[in-house]
Amino acid sequence: MASVTGSSLTSFSCFFKQNQAPTRISSPNSVSLSIKGKGFTSLRSYPVPHRFRVSCAAKVETVDKVCEIVRKQLALPAETAVTGDSKFTTLGADSLDTVEIVMGLEEEFGISVEEESAQSITTVQDAADLIEKLIEKKGA
Known part of the structure; x- marks a missing residue:
């Protein structure tokens, strides 16, 4: 299971497995994910007042x-x-x-x-x- 949650404009947490502790990233511009040697599309966050939007980057x-x-x-x-x-x-x-x-x-x-x-x-x-x-x- 993978999920991304936002708590403010400057941080978010990523959960990839039920038993895995979340990875906390502050002020991200771009994040590339790799799990068990498999690469995934990069994620970029764009701050918007009172929320943020995560969109997938190019292939x-x-x-x-x-x-x-x-x-x-x-x-x-x-x-x-x-x-x-x-x-x-x-x-x-x-x-x-x-x-x-x-x-x-x-x-x-x-x-x-x-x-x-x-x-x-x-x-x-x-x-x-x-x-x-x-x-x-x-x-x-």
Whole structure:
């Protein structure tokens, strides 16, 4: 049994088994779960007055594909770590590189990213989340 409960804007508890003590995390931005070696989708919390919302982040496959595209667009060496938390600026991207990354993502995933949305992308995870949101909207 798994459940997530919130007690305030800054903490929540996760229960995975009946006999397991809860894991308490304060001020989370992103949490990735792994139980018995199996990975699960990352969770992100977004504070809202008097409550919080937990939403599932992009699929691992989407994040991996975005990592590949970012690595290719920035011509990064194989030993450079690119993960969901990687910021484009930290990887050496300037504004033109970011535009090229977005264009590469649009081409790869068959989507169109509005300029307003593109400006909010700062990490690989942000890009993957936006891609899945646009793909879902496109399919609806």
